Amino acid sequence: MVLNTPFEKIYQRPEAFTEVATHYCPGCTHGVSHRLVAEVLDEMNLIEKTIGVASVGCSVFAYNYFDCDFVEAAHGRAPAMATGIKRVLPDRVVFTYQGDGDMASIGMAEIVHAAARGENITVIFINNANYGMTGGQMAPTTLPGQKTTSSPYGRDVEQTGFPIRAAELLATLDGAGYVVRRSLHDPKNIRLAKKAIRLAFETQVRGLGFSMVELLSTCPTNWGMKPIDALDWLEEHMIPVFPLEDFKVSPILKDLRF
Amino acid sequence: MARELLKGNVAIAEAAIRAGLEAYFGYPITPQTELLEWFSERMPVLGRTFLQAESELAAINMVYGAACTGARVMTSSSSPGVSLMMEGLSYIAGTEVPMVLVDVMRGGPGLGNIAPSQGDYNQIVHGGGHGDFRPIVLAPANIQEAIDLTVKAFDLAEKYRTIVVVLIDGSLGQMMEPAELPEMQPVKRRNPEWAVSGAIGRERRFLSSIYLNVDDEELTNLRLLERWSEIEANEIRFQEYFMDGAEYIVVGFGTAGRIALSAVRAARAEGIPVGLLRPITLSPFPDEKIGQLAGQAKAMLVVEMNTGQMLEDVLRVAAGKLPVEFYGRLGGVVPFPDEVLSEIRRLAHEPLSTNGHPRHSWLKRLELVRS
Numbered sequence A: 001m002v003l004n005t006p007f008e009k010i011y012q013r014p015e016a017f018t019e020v021a022t023h024y025c026p027g028c029t030h031g032v033s034h035r036l037v038a039e040v041l042d043e044m045n046l047i048e049k050t051i052g053v054a055s056v057g058c059s060v061f062a063y064n065y066f067d068c069d070f071v072e073a074a075h076g077r078a079p080a081m082a083t084g085i086k087r088v089l090p091d092r093v094v095f096t097y098q099g100d101g102d103m104a105s106i107g108m109a110e111i112v113h114a115a116a117r118g119e120n121i122t123v124i125f126i127n128n129a130n131y132g133m134t135g136g137q138m139a140p141t142t143l144p145g146q147k148t149t150s151s152p153y154g155r156d157v158e159q160t161g162f163p164i165r166a167a168e169l170l171a172t173l174d175g176a177g178y179v180v181r182r183s184l185h186d187p188k189n190i191r192l193a194k195k196a197i198r199l200a201f202e203t204q205v206r207g208l209g210f211s212m213v214e215l216l217s218t219c220p221t222n223w224g225m226k227p228i229d230a231l232d233w234l235e236e237h238m239i240p241v242f243p244l245e246d247f248k249v250s251p252i253l254k255d256l257r258f
Numbered sequence B: 001m002a003r004e005l006l007k008g009n010v011a012i013a014e015a016a017i018r019a020g021l022e023a024y025f026g027y028p029i030t031p032q033t034e035l036l037e038w039f040s041e042r043m044p045v046l047g048r049t050f051l052q053a054e055s056e057l058a059a060i061n062m063v064y065g066a067a068c069t070g071a072r073v074m075t076s077s078s079s080p081g082v083s084l085m086m087e088g089l090s091y092i093a094g095t096e097v098p099m100v101l102v103d104v105m106r107g108g109p110g111l112g113n114i115a116p117s118q119g120d121y122n123q124i125v126h127g128g129g130h131g132d133f134r135p136i137v138l139a140p141a142n143i144q145e146a147i148d149l150t151v152k153a154f155d156l157a158e159k160y161r162t163i164v165v166v167l168i169d170g171s172l173g174q175m176m177e178p179a180e181l182p183e184m185q186p187v188k189r190r191n192p193e194w195a196v197s198g199a200i201g202r203e204r205r206f207l208s209s210i211y212l213n214v215d216d217e218e219l220t221n222l223r224l225l226e227r228w229s230e231i232e233a234n235e236i237r238f239q240e241y242f243m244d245g246a247e248y249i250v251v252g253f254g255t256a257g258r259i260a261l262s263a264v265r266a267a268r269a270e271g272i273p274v275g276l277l278r279p280i281t282l283s284p285f286p287d288e289k290i291g292q293l294a295g296q297a298k299a300m301l302v303v304e305m306n307t308g309q310m311l312e313d314v315l316r317v318a319a320g321k322l323p324v325e326f327y328g329r330l331g332g333v334v335p336f337p338d339e340v341l342s343e344i345r346r347l348a349h350e351p352l353s354t355n356g357h358p359r360h361s362w363l364k365r366l367e368l369v370r371s
Helices: A030-043 A058-064 A078-088 A100-106 A108-116 A166-171 A187-205 A227-241 B008-018 B033-045 B056-068 B079-084 B086-095 B121-127 B143-160 B170-174 B214-234 B254-269 B287-296 B309-318 B337-349 B358-370
Strands: A050-054 A069-072 A093-099 A122-127 A176-183 A210-216 A246-249 B003-007 B023-026 B049-052 B073-077 B099-105 B136-138 B163-169 B176-180 B238-241 B248-251 B274-279 B281-283 B299-304 B324-328
Touching: A030 A058, A030 A122, A030 A187, A050 A058, A050 A078, A058 A069, A058 A093, A078 A093, A078 A100, A078 A108, A078 B023, A078 B049, A078 B056, A093 A100, A093 A187, A100 A108, A100 A122, A100 A166, A108 A166, A108 A210, A108 B056, A122 A166, A122 A187, A166 A176, A166 A210, A166 A246, A176 A187, A176 A227, A187 A210, A210 A227, B003 B008, B003 B143, B008 B033, B008 B073, B008 B099, B008 B143, B008 B163, B008 B170, B008 B176, B023 B033, B023 B056, B033 B049, B056 B073, B056 B079, B056 B086, B056 B099, B073 B079, B079 B086, B079 B099, B079 B121, B086 B163, B099 B143, B099 B170, B121 B163, B121 B281, B121 B309, B136 B143, B143 B163, B143 B176, B143 B214, B163 B170, B163 B254, B170 B254, B248 B254, B248 B337, B254 B274, B254 B299, B254 B337, B274 B287, B274 B337, B287 B309, B299 B309, B299 B337, B309 B324, B309 B358, B324 B337, B324 B358
Parallel strands: A050 A069, A050 A093, A093 A122, A122 A210, A176 A210, B023 B049, B023 B073, B073 B099, B099 B163, B136 B163, B248 B274, B248 B299, B299 B324
Antiparallel strands: A176 A246, B003 B176, B136 B281, B238 B274
């Protein structure tokens, strides 16, 4: 039997992606967040106007996967580098893609001041509660009691303090136009994350200041879990510490519908 | 353009603006702050970018980003601030994007003080961040030269896709002298073939200092070295004074060279056949010239405002061909011409030897000067 019914293509590789397989571990949500960013760049027709700033961490090779101009920053300095680019090319779209060690530890000064200046850039912030690339050390986002390779007895808050809630912190700054936290642990939340990423880029295109989407992500390899268990662990343990909320939304954005 | 009375830091800033500077990122630190302040006043009214960063670390990385777009860009700082920039300088060198840094040196190490010093020679000439690269280092000795070299610095940076450092000390930054500024050049967006600016109608571009494949990194190091060989062949600069029949040679750069010139002039008046070599490019270093002088002269004296950092380069080139002596003042103390003159007299009238390190004998003499 020959099937003659025409098929409608409803799912394809985003144009904003290069034809390169990613290096991410099985089950890691970096691939999901990359795809969401690529879909948004496609939908907003931004790929030719966009300059990405990769950071140091698991996403160090992000520049290989997006079909736009890219630079690679030093550890933590992506917001400063993005600032330099955006200031001389204000009509381009500039985004950084940073992990929790990069943004919330070594790069804390750069991200806080970029937000405080209302730097018109977009930051995709991956929070997976550990340093992925170097093999799973304690990050500023590691949960109290969480075991990592540098907190083998569990994170002792008496000695190493408490997780940093970057989105809440940055939302206090007047320069921030859009700061939210989303999660990538199930389809519903992935859809919400995509919408947030769209709004973050809309913030930049409309000149509404600094925008950041924090994405709760899994790291099955370093957490020592099967991918599905990691998704469950995220939902059960990370969301209570890192609530999924809108912390700052510029009033103009509230009326946008897609 | 008429000559006008200009402060060093302001003159350099205005020279950079007139050279078509598109963006400046910096952080306040004495004795360099007038540069930042001048840019803050002038750049916005010209429609160009000025931004006071949250740290030197951020400033150099903003410069890195802007440099990747092909913009004419610079920063300025003073010794401790430049130390913080070392990370970014290495990345910029590894990415092969052009930029200019002005280092207005002050006394150190550590917090030190805000007095003039040449203690950053090693940090800039032999340091400059991790990995294998060399910046071009220009050392003016007066404000006119600082203006001219600042303009030149941008051309060199862009020609060789390299870092160019204009290295002065706090006294040159703070002093006023009559000098002539160049004509104003407009900002020219160069769009070099490597710059990232959005992939409009072309293949995407990527700029970084990452080469995980060791063969690629080796090739990158070789490419940097080849470019450096070209710089060595074409860009060595120095100035000679009173070289006719000079049997004794004083070597000094920047302010120390200028002070030495007063001493050499006085020594000539006394009939001592002494000349001065003032390296203008500290990197590349005028090896050949100094080697040639070392083959002709009876003795050399190196004068610096540090413990003898350039001295080591002179010793390397002189290679034991003649006695080399050293005189320096430290920690923000500026030598008087008379101190250098005494050293020239000693060079001409007392027996010298090539035995022992010149630093050791200098330390003994310095005790007498200080007591």
